[in-house]
Amino acid sequence: MIPKATVLLLGGSTEASAISRMLGERASAVPGAIGVDLITSFAGRTRSPTVPFGSVRIGGFGGIDGLVDHLRGNRVIAVIDALHPFASVMAFHASEACARVGLPLLKVQRPPWTSGPDDRWIEVDDMGDVRRAIDRVDPRRVLLSIGRQELDPFRDIVGPTFLVRSIEPADLHGSWDATALLDRGPFTESGERTLLERERIDLLVTKNSGGTATAPKLAAAAALAIPVAVLRRPPVPDVRTVPTVGEALAWLDGVLQVSG
Ligand code: NAP
Numbered sequence: 197m198i199p200k201a202t203v204l205l206l207g208g209s210t211e212a213s214a215i216s217r218m219l220g221e222r223a224s225a226v227p228g229a230i231g232v233d234l235i236t237s238f239a240g241r242t243r244s245p246t247v248p249f250g251s252v253r254i255g256g257f258g259g260i261d262g263l264v265d266h267l268r269g270n271r272v273i274a275v276i277d278a279l280h281p282f283a284s285v286m287a288f289h290a291s292e293a294c295a296r297v298g299l300p301l302l303k304v305q306r307p308p309w310t311s312g313p314d315d316r317w318i319e320v321d322d323m324g325d326v327r328r329a330i331d332r333v334d335p336r337r338v339l340l341s342i343g344r345q346e347l348d349p350f351r352d353i354v355g356p357t358f359l360v361r362s363i364e365p366a367d368l369h370g371s372w373d374a375t376a377l378l379d380r381g382p383f384t385e386s387g388e389r390t391l392l393e394r395e396r397i398d399l400l401v402t403k404n405s406g407g408t409a410t411a412p413k414l415a416a417a418a419a420l421a422i423p424v425a426v427l428r429r430p431p432v433p434d435v436r437t438v439p440t441v442g443e444a445l446a447w448l449d450g451v452l453q454v455s456g
Contacts, residue, residue, distance in 0.1 A: 201455065202233040203448065204267065204275045205292060206247070210409060211304045212278035214234060220249030231452060233272065239286070241345065242364060246370045249275035263293040274451045276444055277303040277435070282403055284430035289446045291433035300451055303437040304444045306406040306436055308429055314418040323349040329425040330356065337400035339392065340374075341413060342403055342427070350374075358394055381409035400424045 203211055206248030216236055223230045236256075245252060257263040275288045278375045287303065294301035318329045327349055330338065335356045340347070344366035350358060351370025358374040360366050368374045392400070392413075400417045402410075404426050417424050431435070438444055 200233045200271070201273045202270050203451075204270070204272045204429065205234055205236045205250075206275065206277045206279050206286060207236045207238050207247075208241070208283060209278050209280045209304075210407060211306065211441050212276075213247075213264050215248045215276065215278055215304070215363070215444055216247045218441065218445060220426055221331055222342045223249060225424065232273065235272075239283075246399070256331060257289070260289045260292045260296075261341065263289055263340075264296050267293060267297045267299060267429055272297075272299060273455050274302075274448065276448065277301060279303075281405060281432070282427075284432055288433050292429065293433050294435075301435050302444055302447045303432065303435050304441065305439060306438055308404045308406045309411060309414060309426075311402070311426075312418065312420075315419070316421060316423040318423060319428055320425055321428055323427075326350075326425050328354070330399065331402075333399050333423055333425075335397075337396050338399045338401060339397045339413075340401050341410070342401055347374075356399070359397065364434050383412045385412040385415045385419075388413045389419060392416055392422060398422060401427075403427045404429055 205215060205354050216234065219230055219234060236247045236252050238245045238252065240255045240436060257266050275290055277292050279285055280288055290301060297429060320326050320329055330353065338356050338358050340350065340358055340360045344362040344364060347360065347366060351372050353372050358372055358373050359377055359380055360368060361377040363380040365378060366376055384442060400413060400422055402413065402424060414424060438447065
């Protein structure tokens, strides 16, 4: 059987979930309204991800060549890169693979956060810079809000204690004094303020993820005059990019009209 034309959605972000949910709502309102299959692809960092619409594939493609094979083998007609803004390797792979196969590619990228007058940001480029910021600030207790994949640079830091917030359990081995906090956004400013005060946090470390779900920690830190080490975003490929899910769906409608 010839597979149906497919749209590949590179997931792992709130935008990807929203795209899948909104396509699902359309499909249940008008059966057959979405004339293509949607495959949402996850790297496999989260256990058993589910999607409201279409199917899921999990795990790397095997580099650019593997992605090219996947695109060709699954009759993919368009790719939406709704990756987290820090997933830059995959974003470059998608750009290169789509160029090779000649497929339309859209990147959905929420704008980064920007600092205001009350913020005490220390903007840094990588985890090495974060370490240097920790040395400089000399905190007693650090809230690491960077996920659980990139904790290695901190495992041997002795002095401050660390509270590591992540959605899934983090591996906290090492000589550092670290405790886990399992939680997921969206957060509120009052909740974040309570956390920062209760835990006596005097340095917050975050990626500049952007979006509203996790932004309240920044307002709470500003209100309490707590410094924040903010990782700047990595470079992304120069591809067509929109900031919102609504614009991504409008783009997809255009692609489907042309291909249908
Ligand atoms: P990355 O550094 O850009 O990619 C590393 C490798 O992981 C890629 O080369 C690819 O393997 C595989 N990969 C990444 N995203 C994939 C996807 N959606 N589907 C299939 N394979 C994928 O990625 P990352 O920063 O580790 O992020 C991994 C996933 O977590 C992404 O889906 C991202 O949206 C999500 N996420 C990342 C962050 C973050 O801070 N980095 C935060 C929240 C969510 P192959 O080369 O084998 O194809």
